[in-house]
Amino acid sequence: xxxxxxxxxxxxxxxxxxxxxxxxxxxxxxxxxxxxxxxxxxxxxxxxxxxxxxxxxxxxxxxxxxxxxxxxxxxxxxxxxxxxxxxxxxxxxxxxxxxxxxxxxxxxxxxxxxxxxxxxxxxxxxxxxxxxxxxxxxxxxxxxxxxxxxxxxxxxxxxxxxxxxxxxxxxxxxxxxxxxxxxxxxxxxxxxxxxxxxxxxxxxxxxxxxxxxxxxxxxxxxxxxxxxxxxxxxxxxxxxxxxxxxxxxxxxxxxxxxxxxxxxxxxxxxxxxxxxxxxxxxxxxxxxxxxxxxxxxxxxxxxxxxxxx
Amino acid sequence: xxxxxxxxxxxxxxxxxxxxxxxxxxxxxxxxxxxxxxxxxxxxxxxxxxxxxxxxxxxxxxxxxxxxxxxxxxxxxxxxxxxxxxxxxxxxxxxxxxxxxxxxxxxxxxxxxxxxxxxxxxxxxxxxxxxxxxxxxxx
Numbered sequence: 001x002x003x004x005x006x007x008x009x010x011x012x013x014x015x016x017x018x019x020x021x022x023x024x025x026x027x028x029x030x031x032x033x034x035x036x037x038x039x040x041x042x043x044x045x046x047x048x049x050x051x052x053x054x055x056x057x058x059x060x061x062x063x064x065x066x067x068x069x070x071x072x073x074x075x076x077x078x079x080x081x082x083x084x085x086x087x088x089x090x091x092x093x094x095x096x097x098x099x100x101x102x103x104x105x106x107x108x109x110x111x112x113x114x115x116x117x118x119x120x121x122x123x124x125x126x127x128x129x130x131x132x133x134x135x136x137x138x139x140x141x142x143x144x145x146x147x148x149x150x151x152x153x154x155x156x157x158x159x160x161x162x163x164x165x166x167x168x169x170x171x172x173x174x175x176x177x178x179x180x181x182x183x184x185x186x187x188x189x190x191x192x193x194x195x196x197x198x199x200x201x202x203x204x205x206x207x208x209x210x211x212x213x214x215x216x217x218x219x220x221x222x223x224x225x226x227x228x229x230x231x232x233x234x235x236x237x238x239x240x241x242x243x244x245x246x247x248x249x250x251x252x253x254x255x256x257x258x259x260x261x262x263x264x265x266x267x268x269x270x271x272x273x274x275x276x277x278x279x280x281x282x283x284x285x286x287x288x289x290x291x292x293x294x295x296x297x298x299x300x301x302x303x304x305x306x307x308x309x
Numbered sequence: 310x311x312x313x314x315x316x317x318x319x320x321x322x323x324x325x326x327x328x329x330x331x332x333x334x335x336x337x338x339x340x341x342x343x344x345x346x347x348x349x350x351x352x353x354x355x356x357x358x359x360x361x362x363x364x365x366x367x368x369x370x371x372x373x374x375x376x377x378x379x380x381x382x383x384x385x386x387x388x389x390x391x392x393x394x395x396x397x398x399x400x401x402x403x404x405x406x407x408x409x410x411x412x413x414x415x416x417x418x419x420x421x422x423x424x425x426x427x428x429x430x431x432x433x434x435x436x437x438x439x440x441x442x443x444x445x446x447x448x
Contacts, residue, residue: 100368128376134371170371 075202078248100132142174142186228285310417333370335393412447
């Protein structure tokens, strides 16, 4: 390759290409908007660099094939897979690897039909919609149901594989799901494994990161946490993590939604006279403490009041 | 005889890339693109068979090329056209229509002159291919 390099007269200024492509903006957004996820951000930066160099090589006639861009995102629920997929679509669009850069999110239901002959048109319809963009298949392992050999999921998988191979220029497929189940899925569908170049793992958030995330979520909606509320939230996160069905940032978002509900109720009940902006936008400790999580969580019987955790 | 109907029909046959670019133009205008085929290419036959539904919500024309190629697999020996429908009030009709596939051999049309009373002559054209039943017209 080095010999070839010397024969090419034109040169490429990678820094310039990088600036022009607007990739920098996407990476910066990624850094600013997403808290934590350091390994994911590293992988995306690496991928962006690879694609940029690849494009420069293609411009010089050194490479001809479109690289395989299909990816798998594995990680626990609520770790930001869909959000990153959106950014990824934007990134690929700016780099010129997909023409439109839209993201089509689907699950098994959108791909697999209910009776014979229903699956192929359904899958093709979805694939057509995703062309020019990114197809994000959430919980992809549900496509494969080994316990039912007449399951139509297999048909969807075959069409997917075919399009992933033949229409590589037209769309990028991202498969997402929990780590262990995705591993099993790939083991039983080796065709997928070999067609996917980038496996990105999403780590769980640490407690501090979750606190930061909740502050950011609230900030976006013009709410603030009082000091006591922040301490309560830290405690909440620690307790919630140990309870079943913990879904990282999603659990936190739900908790905050309920805290807002309690805050509204509290204001209604206690407010005497007009409220100012600060009162309307402060979430206090008393809005977080009533959560069921502090009383042992899901093992406590469901209560009809609005304090389900 | 080479069939000339719709847009671009005096140009050489379109490649897939040409089809994609034209269809993308139509999509960008907000028109719904669909694929149709027929083996009865009489110019007055405006209702061709539909290949699937019109594509209302596909932002990218790669889907159109995909469908044209799917249609070619099944009806490669017939005429296939891509049409773009404009649903804007006041228009609600086809904005663009071009042939994307044609049979290997196009026998053309026979001109029939019907002599009527006086010196009146009525003309009609008939595709040589349409002598045979539907589905057997182009080898």
